[in-house]
Amino acid sequence: MQVTELFPSILEEALLQYSEGVLADFLPDFYTSLPELQEHLLYPCAGGKRAIRRPDSFAFQDVDCYLLLYTKEGSGSIHAEGDGRVLETGSLLVWDCRDYLQLRPITSEWCFYLLFFDGESAGVYFEEICKMSFPVFSLPENSTCINQLRRITELGMVTTPHHAIEENRLLTDILSDLLLSLHIEHLDVKAAPPYLLKIKSMFDTDYQKDYSVTELAAAEGISRYRLSREFAGQFGQTPVKYLNNVRLDHACALLETTNMRVHEVASAVGIDSVTHFISLFRAKTGKTPAAYRQGYLALLDVNSEEGGVFPK
Numbered sequence: 309m310q311v312t313e314l315f316p317s318i319l320e321e322a323l324l325q326y327s328e329g330v331l332a333d334f335l336p337d338f339y340t341s342l343p344e345l346q347e348h349l350l351y352p353c354a355g356g357k358r359a360i361r362r363p364d365s366f367a368f369q370d371v372d373c374y375l376l377l378y379t380k381e382g383s384g385s386i387h388a389e390g391d392g393r394v395l396e397t398g399s400l401l402v403w404d405c406r407d408y409l410q411l412r413p414i415t416s417e418w419c420f421y422l423l424f425f426d427g428e429s430a431g432v433y434f435e436e437i438c439k440m441s442f443p444v445f446s447l448p449e450n451s452t453c454i455n456q457l458r459r460i461t462e463l464g465m466v467t468t469p470h471h472a473i474e475e476n477r478l479l480t481d482i483l484s485d486l487l488l489s490l491h492i493e494h495l496d497v498k499a500a501p502p503y504l505l506k507i508k509s510m511f512d513t514d515y516q517k518d519y520s521v522t523e524l525a526a527a528e529g530i531s532r533y534r535l536s537r538e539f540a541g542q543f544g545q546t547p548v549k550y551l552n553n554v555r556l557d558h559a560c561a562l563l564e565t566t567n568m569r570v571h572e573v574a575s576a577v578g579i580d581s582v583t584h585f586i587s588l589f590r591a592k593t594g595k596t597p598a599a600y601r602q603g604y605l606a607l608l609d610v611n612s613e614e615g616g617v618f619p620k
Contacts, residue, residue, distance in 0.1 A: 323367075329365060335354075336354035337354075337355065349428070349476035351475060351479075352423055353373050353425060355460065361418070364413065368408075369407055371424070372426070374424070375422060376422070377423075378454060387412070388407060401443060402444075421457055450512075452485065455560075455561040456481055457478075507524055515551060518578065521536060559574070564604050570585070
């Protein structure tokens with residue numbers, strides 16, 4: 309039986325065992341399946357944007373998949389066996405739905421994106437995350453993980469191999485970024501000078517600004533070669549490469565969600581030269597910005613024709 313047929317009934321049964329709220333307010337917007345690829349790829353089972361209100365609460369277990377839950381507005385609490393946490397605005401929960409989980413709003417309304425997913429490597433990512441931390445992350449407002457989660461929910465039901473490959477890429481990026489962030493936090497403090505963390509934070513949050521590695525190094529009283537070497541040793545990429553990747557991730561989101569021209573997108577993410585922007589974009593995605601946008605919109609058109617459901 310395909311996920312499309314199986315997942316709603318499993319989740320509904322699990323929720324009915326515990327739910328104190330309205331079931332329809334929690335069941336996701338879309339259910340998806342492409343069985344011939346599921347054995348090898350990460351894939352979404354269901355997802356959407358939801359809001360639950362006090363005094364409603366939901367609890368479930370024994371659902372054969374994993375969950376990403378991003379709090380967009382408000383806050384809520386989660387309770388698992390022997391543990392509980394508050395999910396504030398901007399937090400992201402990763403969870404193995406085979407284990408018990410209760411969701412309860414704290415504010416009058418708790419708005420969140422949820423994505424149930426599975427795949428061959430899903431358990432590996434989750435286990436590695438749990439080895440290092442309770443699986444709740446605090447994300448900045450412009451985090452690429454948020455954009456990637458939104459893009460998966462917008463793609464909706466998988467109807468072609470192209471959808472499946474794109475959603476596998478986005479899920480892999482999300483889980484890899486989360487796991488990498490934990491590894492960075494747990495590195496030896498001596499290997500992570502505060503100035504490197506400060507520069508990385510600047511790149512993550514103010515990526516559209518004009519930066520000079522020489523000036524950043526001079527401000528810290530070190531050479532640009534030392535800065536580049538230590539930054540790459542800490543984060544796996546030189547400062548320029550890291551910043552460009554952050555910019556290109558945001559460029560993808562702008563190409564997907566706006567009608568901005570290519571040169572406007574380039575300027576918005578901090579790359580003044582359109583030629584340089586196109587070259588960097590092609591190196592990262594294998595496509596020009598225009599071709600990337602055309603391909604993404606084509607996927608949405610296919611989804612719309614097939615009856616896909618998109619969160620508002």
